[in-house]
Amino acid sequence: MAFPRLNAAAFWMVPVAGLLLMVSFFVPGGPAQAGWWSYPPVSTQNPTGNLINGEFIWLLAVAVSGVSSIMGGVNFVTTIVKMRAPGMTFFRMPLFVWAVFSAQIIQLFGLPALTAGAIMLLFDLSVGTAFFNPDKGGNPILFQHLFWFYSHPAVYVIILPIFGIFSEIFPVYSRKPLFGYKVVAISSLMIAAVSALVWIHHMYASGTPNWMRMVFMVSTMFVSVPTGIKVFAWLATIWGGKIRLNTPMLFALGGLIMFVFAGVVGIMLSSVPIDIHVNNTYFVVGHFHYVLYGTVTMGLFAAIYHWFPKMTGRMYYEGLGKLHFWLAFIGTNLNFFPMHPLGLHGMLRRVASYDPEYTFWNVIASIGGFILGMSTLPFILNMISSWINGDKAPDNPWRAIGLEWLVSSPPPVENFEEIPVVVSPPYGYGMNEPLVAGAAHQE
Numbered sequence: 001m002a003f004p005r006l007n008a009a010a011f012w013m014v015p016v017a018g019l020l021l022m023v024s025f026f027v028p029g030g031p032a033q034a035g036w037w038s039y040p041p042v043s044t045q046n047p048t049g050n051l052i053n054g055e056f057i058w059l060l061a062v063a064v065s066g067v068s069s070i071m072g073g074v075n076f077v078t079t080i081v082k083m084r085a086p087g088m089t090f091f092r093m094p095l096f097v098w099a100v101f102s103a104q105i106i107q108l109f110g111l112p113a114l115t116a117g118a119i120m121l122l123f124d125l126s127v128g129t130a131f132f133n134p135d136k137g138g139n140p141i142l143f144q145h146l147f148w149f150y151s152h153p154a155v156y157v158i159i160l161p162i163f164g165i166f167s168e169i170f171p172v173y174s175r176k177p178l179f180g181y182k183v184v185a186i187s188s189l190m191i192a193a194v195s196a197l198v199w200i201h202h203m204y205a206s207g208t209p210n211w212m213r214m215v216f217m218v219s220t221m222f223v224s225v226p227t228g229i230k231v232f233a234w235l236a237t238i239w240g241g242k243i244r245l246n247t248p249m250l251f252a253l254g255g256l257i258m259f260v261f262a263g264v265v266g267i268m269l270s271s272v273p274i275d276i277h278v279n280n281t282y283f284v285v286g287h288f289h290y291v292l293y294g295t296v297t298m299g300l301f302a303a304i305y306h307w308f309p310k311m312t313g314r315m316y317y318e319g320l321g322k323l324h325f326w327l328a329f330i331g332t333n334l335n336f337f338p339m340h341p342l343g344l345h346g347m348l349r350r351v352a353s354y355d356p357e358y359t360f361w362n363v364i365a366s367i368g369g370f371i372l373g374m375s376t377l378p379f380i381l382n383m384i385s386s387w388i389n390g391d392k393a394p395d396n397p398w399r400a401i402g403l404e405w406l407v408s409s410p411p412p413v414e415n416f417e418e419i420p421v422v423v424s425p426p427y428g429y430g431m432n433e434p435l436v437a438g439a440a441h442q443e
């Protein structure tokens, strides 16, 4: 990292923020009661009058983690721009790095808005300022803008690295170069740019004027252009390849299926009339879980299995991995698909009970939830037993191209004794070129 001390500071602020969040449940003024949005006026009320109240500590945690992530953003962007290995031009960077680069640019430009909003709420709550208090000339809707200006793009901060993981995994297990590398790289930056222009789709029902709803409806639908580019590039990569259905590939394919479904529903939700109809229902919850649970966890598990031999020096057990995948994929879909018909039929979110007419789909969702929970058992068993007892992993078990596969498994502390000189593109499968000057052909 370009700034190691800044890195350490940002890192150690995360447990501080987490601890504050936990403590906020147990303070004299009672726990925070304004939900994860913390919208005023609910969040600025402080009914007990105690200065040490849950909402105050909660907002403090949001501010601390915001500052931490901004510091992380500075560090990642600087490192990627200034500290690439010799020969590692921008268009030779792995797509995972492109995706992280784009996500960290979002952190840098989006997070100051949320962090400022949290600090303004802290002042309103504790020292009597009135940024969001209409009685004294403030405006509560202003907080919604500060909140969503970051909290929509935050979704891409989470999912862009997952897109990067998909781009790393599909070429390896299809034995083909990534289709449209440059366009896929640029599409990550496009997602970052467009993400700053869509936040009002969370505020269609907040008294937003009609012309503004229309503008944000169109900009939101535009997100499907760079994400569609990625989906078609991945499909074209897999198409006609020598496909190996190992656990990482299964998880990546599962994640791709869940993302396509989430994307189709996302286009529906971006449309104002549909969004107003299903506002505050389980339809929204279902969509969100397909994106941020289904797609993201599938991608994370793909990454854990793919890089497990590199991280630990041991091979995982393929059979347990596949069992984990099928339980997780079936469980996730059974858990979250039923939320769509439920929402369309009017079942509201954030209520503790529901009408008997909603029973069928809720039972299906509960069964899915249990299967999903069970799916973690073969995963934990696999990780522990193969770490202790698995076969020794070679340096490059998947015959993958990439700098990390040139060092031993697990990598030595300093990674490379001499800084490698990169001489060819990152996904040259079937091209018979070495990745690094002086090294043997890698594939």
Ligand SMILES: [Cu+2]
Pocket: 151, 152, 153, 198, 199, 201, 202
């Ligand atoms: Cu959004």
